[in-house]
Amino acid sequence: xxxxxxxxxxxxxxxxxxxxxxxxxxxxxxxxxxxxxxxxxxxxxxxxxxxxxxxxxxxxxxxxxxxxxxxxxxxxxxxxxxxxxxxxxxxxxxxxxxxxxxxxxxxxxxxxxxxxxxxxxxxxxxxxxxxxxxxxxxxxxxxxxxxxxxxxxxxxxxxxxxxxxxxxxxxxxxxxxxxxxxxxxxxxxxxxxxxxxxxxxxxxxxxxxxxxxxxxxxxxxxxxxxxxxxxxxxxxxxxxxxxxxxxxxxxxxxxxxxxxxxxxxxxxxxxxxxxxxxxxxxxxxxxxxxxxxxxxxxxxxxxxxxxxxxxxxxxxxxxxxxxxxxxxxxxxxxxxxxxxxxxxxxxxxxxxxxxxxxxxxxxxxxxxxxxxxxxxxxxxxxxxxxxxxxxxxxxxxxxxxxxxxxxxxxx
Amino acid sequence: xxxxxxxxxxxxxxxxxxxxxxxxxxxxxxxxxxxxxxxxxxxxxxxxxxxxxxxxxxxxxxxxxxxxxxxxxxxxxxxxxxxxxxxxxxxxxxxxxxxxxxxxxxxxxxxxxxxxxxxxxxxxxxxxxxxxxxxxxxxxxxxxxxxxxxxxxxxxxxxxxxxxxxxxxxxxxxxxxxxxxxxxxxxxxxxxxxxxxxxxxxxxxxxxxxxxxxxxxxxxxxxxxxxxxxxxxxxxxxxxxxxxxxxxxxxxxxxxxxxxxxxxxxxxxxxxxxxxxxxxxxxxxxxxxxxxxxxxxxxxxxxxxxxxxxxxxxxxxxxxxxxxxxxxxxxxxxxxxxxxxxxxxxxxxxxxxxxxxxxxxxxxxxxxxxxxxxxxxxxxxxxxxxxxxxxxxxxxxxxxxxxxxxxxxxxxxxxxxxxxxxxxxxxxxxxxxxxxxxxxxxxxxxxxxxxxxxxxxxxxxxxxxxxxxxxxxxxxxxxxxxxxxxxxxxxxxxxxxxxxxxxxx
Numbered sequence: 075x076x077x078x079x080x081x082x083x084x085x086x087x088x089x090x091x092x093x094x095x096x097x098x099x100x101x102x103x104x105x106x107x108x109x110x111x112x113x114x115x116x117x118x119x120x121x122x123x124x125x126x127x128x129x130x131x132x133x134x135x136x137x138x139x140x141x142x143x144x145x146x147x148x149x150x151x152x153x154x155x156x157x158x159x160x161x162x163x164x165x166x167x168x169x170x171x172x173x174x175x176x177x178x179x180x181x182x183x184x185x186x187x188x189x190x191x192x193x194x195x196x197x198x199x200x201x202x203x204x205x206x207x208x209x210x211x212x213x214x215x216x217x218x219x220x221x222x223x224x225x226x227x228x229x230x231x232x233x234x235x236x237x238x239x240x241x242x243x244x245x246x247x248x249x250x251x252x253x254x255x256x257x258x259x260x261x262x263x264x265x266x267x268x269x270x271x272x273x274x275x276x277x278x279x280x281x282x283x284x285x286x287x288x289x290x291x292x293x294x295x296x297x298x299x300x301x302x303x304x305x306x307x308x309x310x311x312x313x314x315x316x317x318x319x320x321x322x323x324x325x326x327x328x329x330x331x332x333x334x335x336x337x338x339x340x341x342x343x344x345x346x347x348x349x350x351x352x353x354x355x356x357x358x359x360x361x362x363x364x365x366x367x368x369x370x371x372x373x374x375x376x377x378x379x380x381x382x383x384x385x386x387x388x389x390x391x392x393x394x395x396x397x398x399x400x401x402x403x404x405x406x407x408x409x410x411x412x413x414x415x416x417x418x419x420x421x422x423x424x425x426x427x428x429x430x431x432x433x434x435x436x437x438x439x440x441x442x443x444x445x446x447x448x449x450x451x452x453x454x455x456x457x458x459x460x461x462x463x464x465x466x467x468x469x470x471x472x473x474x475x476x477x478x479x480x481x482x483x484x485x
Numbered sequence: 486x487x488x489x490x491x492x493x494x495x496x497x498x499x500x501x502x503x504x505x506x507x508x509x510x511x512x513x514x515x516x517x518x519x520x521x522x523x524x525x526x527x528x529x530x531x532x533x534x535x536x537x538x539x540x541x542x543x544x545x546x547x548x549x550x551x552x553x554x555x556x557x558x559x560x561x562x563x564x565x566x567x568x569x570x571x572x573x574x575x576x577x578x579x580x581x582x583x584x585x586x587x588x589x590x591x592x593x594x595x596x597x598x599x600x601x602x603x604x605x606x607x608x609x610x611x612x613x614x615x616x617x618x619x620x621x622x623x624x625x626x627x628x629x630x631x632x633x634x635x636x637x638x639x640x641x642x643x644x645x646x647x648x649x650x651x652x653x654x655x656x657x658x659x660x661x662x663x664x665x666x667x668x669x670x671x672x673x674x675x676x677x678x679x680x681x682x683x684x685x686x687x688x689x690x691x692x693x694x695x696x697x698x699x700x701x702x703x704x705x706x707x708x709x710x711x712x713x714x715x716x717x718x719x720x721x722x723x724x725x726x727x728x729x730x731x732x733x734x735x736x737x738x739x740x741x742x743x744x745x746x747x748x749x750x751x752x753x754x755x756x757x758x759x760x761x762x763x764x765x766x767x768x769x770x771x772x773x774x775x776x777x778x779x780x781x782x783x784x785x786x787x788x789x790x791x792x793x794x795x796x797x798x799x800x801x802x803x804x805x806x807x808x809x810x811x812x813x814x815x816x817x818x819x820x821x822x823x824x825x826x827x828x829x830x831x832x833x834x835x836x837x838x839x840x841x842x843x844x845x846x847x848x849x850x851x852x853x854x855x856x857x858x859x860x861x862x863x864x865x866x867x868x869x870x871x872x873x874x875x876x877x878x879x880x881x882x883x884x885x886x887x888x889x890x891x892x893x894x895x896x897x898x899x900x901x902x903x904x905x906x907x908x909x910x911x912x913x914x915x916x917x918x919x920x921x922x923x924x925x926x927x928x929x930x931x932x933x934x935x936x937x938x939x940x941x942x943x944x945x946x947x948x949x950x951x952x953x954x955x956x957x958x959x960x961x962x963x964x965x966x967x968x969x970x971x972x973x974x975x976x977x978x979x980x981x982x983x984x985x986x987x988x989x990x
Contacts, residue, residue: 082913086838089908093516094828095555099576099623101600103607104824107622119577120500122508122527123556129511136510139910148507168826170819172765172811175828180838 078137078144079196080189088134090180097127097161097183105169108405110160112412113419116429117154124151127161127183134190144193149200152191154426156419157184157289158412159380167408184381187417191291204422205290213295218281219250220421228253229278231260237268241310242275247303247326249319250282251451259451262482263318263345269485270357272348279306285321285377288329290418300330308339318345318478320377320450321416328382344378345478346388346449353394360484364397370480371403371443373434373457374410375450388449388477395484403434403441411437413448415456424459431460439472449477489546493528493571496538501529501577512553512572513564518841518908519923520561520946524551524572531577533654533662533701540699540978541660543571549981550658552699554596554625557618559844560945562694563628566982575627578701581605588677590651591707595627595700599637599646602626611707614643618943619827627700632943633692635899636846636891637827638820641736642744642781644894645942646705647691652676654702655690658974665690666704676704689969694944695980697973711781713788714744716817717796718777719804725751725774726855728802732776733892734851735798741791744779745820746892750858753833753886760836765814769807776804777817833888833905837881843927844888844903845948847939851896857937858887861902864933871922878916879907885930899942902934903927949983 081088097110109115111126123129130152136142166178194200201209211222218225231253232238252260267274284299303326307315317323327342352358370392378384385407393400405411414420414430435457438446448454454476461474475483493502503509504526513523525548530536543550549570553563565572578594579601585591586609593602599617606612617629621637626646628634630653633645643649652666665687666679679687690698721728729748736743755772757763766775778795782788799806807814819825828834834842849857865872865885876882888901904927909920931948932955935941941948952958958966963984970977970986981987 085910085912089518089839089910090835090841092828092834092841093514093556094620095557095623096620096827099555099598099600101598101604102622102824102826103604104822108604119529119531121576122503122511122529123574124505124508124511128556129508132512132514133507133510135514135910139915142506142510147505151507168819169823170811172763173816173819173826173829174762174764175826175835176760176762176837177828177835180835 078193080192081134081138081186084186084189085138087181087183087186088131088138090177091128091131093128093132095128096164096167098123100164105167106405106409107164107167108409110164112156112158112160112414112430112433113154113426116414116426116433125154127165134186144197144199146199149194149202152187152194153200153202153205153418153422155187155417156376156412156414156427156430157187157417158376159184160412163380163408188289188291192293195291201290201292202422205418208286208421209290209292212282212284212287219254220282220286221250221254223254231257232276234261235264237273239273239275240277242273243311243313244273245275245277245307245310245312245315247280247283247307247315247317247322248276249317249322249451251455252318255455256451256476259318259476259478263478265482266349266358266478266485269359270352272352272357275310277306277310283322283325285325286418288325289416296333300333304330304338312340314341314343316343316345316348318451320344320375321452324377324381344384344449346384346391349481350387350391353391358481358485360396362396364484367397367399368445369399369401369443370445370447371401371438371441373403373413373438373446373448373453374407375448375453376412376416378450379410380408392447392477395481397484401441401443403437405437413453413456415452420452420456427456428460428463431457432464435460435464435468435472435474439468444472445480446472446474447477447480451476487525489542489548490526492542492546493526493539496535496542497528497530501531503527512556512574515556515561515564515945516559516841517561517843517947518906519843519920519927520564522561522565523568524565524570527572527574529574529577533656536573536656536699536701537660537662539571539573540656540658543978544659544976547976547978549978551980552627552695554628555598555620555623557620557624557628558943558945559842559846560943560947562943562945562983566946570981573699575625582702583675584609585675588675589707590676590704592676592702592704593626595630595703596625598623598625599629606707607710610709612710613646613705614649614708615639615646617646621827622824626703626705630691630700630703631693631695634943635893638824639744640894640899641746641892642742648894649706650687650691651679651704651706653687653690653700653704655698655700657698658979692942694949694983696970696983696986697979699979711783713782713785714779714821715788715792716777716779716815716821718775718807718815718817719799720769720807721774721776722803723773726858728804729774729776729890730851730855732798732802732804733898734896736778736795736892737851737896739794739798741780741794743795743892744781746776746778748774748776748890750774750887756833756836756884762836763816765812765816769814775807775814775816777815777820779817779821833884833886836884836905839907839911840881840905841908842903842905843923844901845931845934845941846899846901846943847934847941848893848897848899849937849939851898853937854890854898854900857900857902857934857939860933860937861885861887861930864930865904868926868929871926875907875919875922878911878919881907883907900939903930944983946983950985953985
C-alpha cells in the first residue's frame with residue numbers, strides 16, 4: 075500500500091469534512107448559489123457520489139485509515155474533476171463577512187485533490203494515458219509545451235512584431251495555449267498594446283509554466299521549470315511580467331512562490347490588470363461610433379476567480395468599454411460555473427469538459443447576453459468547442475469572444 | 486459478479502449500478518465520525534417501479550436495502566448498519582411532477598432537495614412554509630418526511646415538515662406500491678388531503694426513519710410567501726436558559742404566529758467570538774446567549790403589530806436589542822434574508838480541525854429544556870476524565886453543549902445536543918481508543934437526555950438502537966412497531982438493524 079505521503083499532509087482537511095453534502099446539492103438562491111459540482115451535473119443521472127467532493131472525501135478517509143488501497147481504478151474517478159474549487163466555496167459559504175464558518179480555515183479541496191493526484195503519480199497508478207502524453211511533451215527538451223509542438227513554434231507569431239524587445243522591465247509570458255492555438259488573440263493583444271503605445275519584451279527561452287503538470291500531480295519537474303522561468307525573466311531585467319492565461323497567472327503568482335518558498339523578484343500580473351490601467355489612463359483609443367449598447371456577460375475563469383480572487387477587474391474593464399452593458403449570469407464570481415476544462419479534464423475526458431461548457435453557454439444565453447466573454451485561453455478553447463457543437467439556434471443568439479479580441483474589435 | 490448484481494442489472498442499466506470499491510466507500514458514511522457501513526452495491530433507481538423490482542430481488546436474495554436521500558443523517562441513518570447490503574441512492578428522482586397552483590399543492594419525486602423545490606416555488610410567489618431540516622438547501626424531501634424534520638426555517642409557524650404532507654407514494658419492502666391520503670381513492674384525480682379514506686396510513690411512514698417503506702412521491706401543501714417580514718436579535722440577561730424558555734412560552738401564550746424563534750446558548754456565543762466565527766458579536770461585552778425571532782405578515786400594519794407584541798415580550802424580559810444590521814449582531818437577518826447556512830445549526834462542528842458532531846436531535850416541551858441543558862453541563866463535568874483522554878491525543882478537548890433551541894409546533898422546542906469530538910485518525914496514526922470512547926460517551930450522554938423524556942425524531946442507526954438497548958420504548962409501543970414491521974417487511978430487508986429489527990427479527 076502506498077505511503078500516501080502527500081495526502082497524509084492534508085489529513086486535517088480530509089477529516090474536517092463533515093459530509094454535509096452541500097458540495098453536491100446546495101441550492102441557496104438568496105446568495106446566488108445554484109448547485110456546486112460541474113462534473114456531477116454534467117454526469118447527470120450517472121452521478122454517483124464519488125464524483126463530487128463529499129463522496130470523494132469519504133473515500134480518502136478510508137484510504138488514510140488503511141481500509142482501501144490506491145489503484146488505477148481510483149485514478150479514473152479522481153481525474154474526473156476540473157479542480158474548479160466550487161466545492162471549497164460552498165463549504166466555506168456564509169456569503170457574509172460577519173459570519174465565518176470555521177471550515178474555511180481547515181479545508182482547501184483543490185489542495186487535497188492535488189495531494190491525492192501526487193500520491194497516485196508517485197505510486198505509479200497515474201498519469202492516465204492522455205495525461206501521460208502531455209507530461210512527456212512537457213518534459214521533452216525539443217517541446218516544453220503540453221501540445222507536443224516543436225519549441226520554436228511557440229514563438230512564430232513574434233515574427234510579425236519586429237518591434238518586440240528581447241529584454242526589458244515589462245515582459246510578457248506567452249504560455250502555450252495562446253501562441254500554439256489562439257495566435258490571433260495574441261496578435262490582437264499586440265494591436266491593443268501598440269495602439270496604447272506600450273512596448274513589451276518577451277523571452278524565447280520561456281518554458282511551459284507547468285500548470286498542467288501541477289494539476290495532474292506530476293510535480294517532479296516543476297521546481298526546475300519554476301527556477302528556469304524565474305531565472306530567465308530575472309536575467310532579462312523584468313520588473314513586471316504579465317500573462318494572458320489564467321492558468322499561467324495562478325502558477326506564477328501562487329504556485330511558484332509556494333513551491334520555492336520565496337518571493338518572486340518581479341510582480342506578476344494578468345492581462346486584464348494591464349488593460350484596466352491602460353483604459354483608466356485613456357490610452358486605449360476606442361471607436362467613438364459604437365451604435366446601440368451590446369449586452370455582454372463575463373465568465374469567471376476558476377484560476378483567476380476562485381483560485382486568485384480576481385473578480386472585479388475584468389468586470390470593470392468590460393463595463394468601461396464604450397457601448398457595452400455588462401450583465402451577470404445567474405452564477406457569477408465565487409458561485410461561477412466552471413467551463414470544465416481544468417484539472418486535466420479537457421485532455422483526458424474531452425466530452426465531459428464540453429458538456430460542462432455547454433451548460434455555461436446556456437446560462438449565458440439565459441442571462442440575455444449577446445456576447446459571452448472571458449479572460450482565459452483554456453476556457454475560451456473549451457467553450458468554443460462546446461459552442462461549435464451547439465448549432466445555429468444557439469450561435470445565432472450569442473457570440474463567444476476572448477476579452478482581448480473583443481477590445482481589439484472596438485478600437 | 487454476484488448473482489445479486491446480475492439480477493439488479495436487469496432492472497437498471499449498469500450506468501446506475503456499481504459494486505466498485507471506491508463508489509461503495511463513498512456511500513459508507515454519514516455525518517458522524519464513528520459509524521461506518523460499506524454497502525456491497527450502490528444503485529440509483531429512476532422511479533417507484535424500479536424500486537419495487539429492486540426490493541423484490543432483495544427479498545429473494547435476503548439482502549438489506551438502505552434508502553438514501555441526500556445522506557445527511559447525523560446518526561448513521563442512510564448507510565448500512567455493518568458492511569453489507571444495497572444502498573438505494575434516490576437522488577436521481579429529483580423532479581417536480583406537478584404544481585397545482587389552484588389547490589396550492591406540489592407533487593415531487595422524493596429525492597428532490599428542499600432547496601431545489603423552494604427555488605422553483607419562489608418564481609410563483611410560493612414556498613413550502615417549513616423549509617425542511619436545517620440542511621434544507623441540500624437535504625431531500627423524502628429524508629425530511631422520514632424524520633419529521635425541522636430547522637430549515639419556518640418551523641415555529643408551520644411545525645415539522647410532515648405537517649404539510651398531503652399524500653405519499655411509498656414502495657413497501659415487499660415491492661407493492663401504495664398511495665395514501667386522498668389518493669387512496671382510485672377515482673381521485675389529484676392529491677388534496679392527507680386524512681380520510683380510513684386511517685392515516687401516510688402517518689405510518691412519517692418519521693419512520695426509513696423502516697416501513699421507500700418514499701418515492703410526495704405531495705405537499707405550499708403557501709404564498711408573505712410580502713413583509715421582520716427579524717430581530719436580542720442578547721439575553723442572566724439566567725438566560727430560564728428567560729429564553731419564558732420568552733418562547735409567552736410567544737405561544739400570546740398566540741403570535743412567529744415564523745422562527747431561536748435561542749443560542751452562551752457557550753456558543755463565547756466560542757463563536759473566541760474562534761472568530763461571528764465577528765458581528767465581537768462587540769458584545771458579556772458573552773451571554775442570544776435569542777432571535779423572524780416574523781412574516783401580509784401587510785405592513787399586521788407586521789408592525791406583531792413586531793410590537795414580540796418586542797414587548799423581549800423588553801419585559803430585559804433582553805438587549807442588538808440592532809438591525811447583520812454587522813450589529815442581527816443573526817436573524819442573515820438567517821431569513823440570506824437563508825443562513827445549515828452548519829449554523831450545528832455550531833460546534835469544525836470549530837477545530839477534524840472536530841465533528843456526536844449529537845442527536847429531539848423535541849421536548851419548552852418548560853423542560855433549561856433543566857436538560859443544565860444536566861448536559863453536569864454530564865460534561867462528570868465525564869471530564871474521559872474528555873481529557875481525548876484531549877491528550879487530539880490537542881483539544883471535546884465540547885459538550887446544545888445547538889440552537891428552536892421553537893417548533895405546539896409548546897415545544899427542538900434541541901440539538903451532544904458533543905463535538907475528534908476521530909481516531911490523528912496525524913497519520915489510528916487511535917482506536919478514541920473511537921471506543923466516543924461511542925461510549927455518545928451513548929452515555931444520549932441515554933441521559935432520553936431519560937428526561939424527550940422525543941428523538943431523527944434517529945438513524947444510533948438513536949433507534951439506543952432507545953431499544955436502554956429500554957426506553959414502552960413495551961406495548963415497541964411490540965406494535967415490531968408487529969407492523971414484520972407485517973410489511975417479513976424478511977426485515979429495509980433499513981435492517983434500525984430499532985434492532987434484525988437478529989431475532
